[in-house]
Amino acid sequence: LLGSPINPNTYDYTGAVLWQAHSGQLWHRFTTALRRAVAKAGGLTVRESTSHLRISYAKVAEYQRRGLVHFHAIIRADGPTGPDTPPPTWLTADVLTNAVRTAASTVRVDTPRPDGTPLPLRWGSQVDIKDITATNLDLPHDSGGEGDQVVRDTRLAGYIAKYATKGTGATDTGDRRIRSQMHIDQLHVSDHHRAMIQTAWDLGGQEQYADLKLRHWAHMLGFRGHFLTKARRYSVTFKQLRAERQAHQLHTALTDAGLPDDTDVIVINDWNILGIGYDTPEQLELASAIGERIRATRQQKGSDHDGS
Secondary structure (H helix, E strand, C coil): CECCCCCHHHCCHHHHHHHHHHHHHHHHHHHHHHHHHHHHHCCCCHHHHCCCCEEEEEEEEEECCCCCEEEEEEEEEEECCECCCCCCCCCCHHHHHHHHHHHHHHCCEEEECCCCCEEEECCCCCECCCCCCCCCCCCCCCCCCHHHHHHHHHHHHHHHHHHHCCCCCCCCCCCCCCCCHHHHHCCCCCHHHHHHHHHHHHHHCCHHHHHHCCCCCHHHCCCCCCCEEECCCCCCCHHHHHHHHHHHHHHHHHHHCCCCCCCCCCCCCCCCCCCCCCCCHHHHHHHHHHHHHHHHHHHHHHHHHHHC
């Protein structure tokens, strides 16, 4: 687990939003430093280490109550071809733990504050590392052989899913983007989260932060990354998963149609417009009535909010 260094008792909203916006870059530098630290522990260069080991990961970002993310990651050490080969004997859990701590404590990203003063962005002091091997996952002892790997993968997937499915608790607007200052003024959020959204919106209007697209990500409190990422070689790729789904759907469709799997399927993407509007005056009248009712409801909610 890696977290932000922002002190909740003396909250620096500008620093918090900028840390949030750069957290993906900070993670990238952490993984680079981690591979260097592991290689150094074995007396190898990073290039030489690829012939002896492989470091891969899967991580999720979880929002804390104070509005900042921290990362829960599974970091795995394998042999040079992946999980089908063991890592070198010298690459123990303790060696990997020390490499994680070294990488987390040394990496940083520098960015300027609005007034031009430098702002170094680092990980916080909260670095919680646990060894998750087959011996300490509290697994059944009678599921030897290949079953152990299946249970391990299931438990690890559950660990990732636990944090991937948590809500942010930051806003009731879901994944809707902020469109204007009026939009921010009408949000039903706490003062703290409103301040973070407002800071992201204000910083996003400054030229020096144009590349961060902070107004685009103001509803995410400045966090621009994906909630779930993994190293390419940690497991199957998303491309492979999509291909598997497509093959399964095709097999199901052919089976339902009573056709063999080797049937040639031709997909014709040819669209022609058949019409615009409503077929009858009655349909138009019904649609107009529904639209009017929706507008009246929105206006009533806005009036109630202003009155409160």
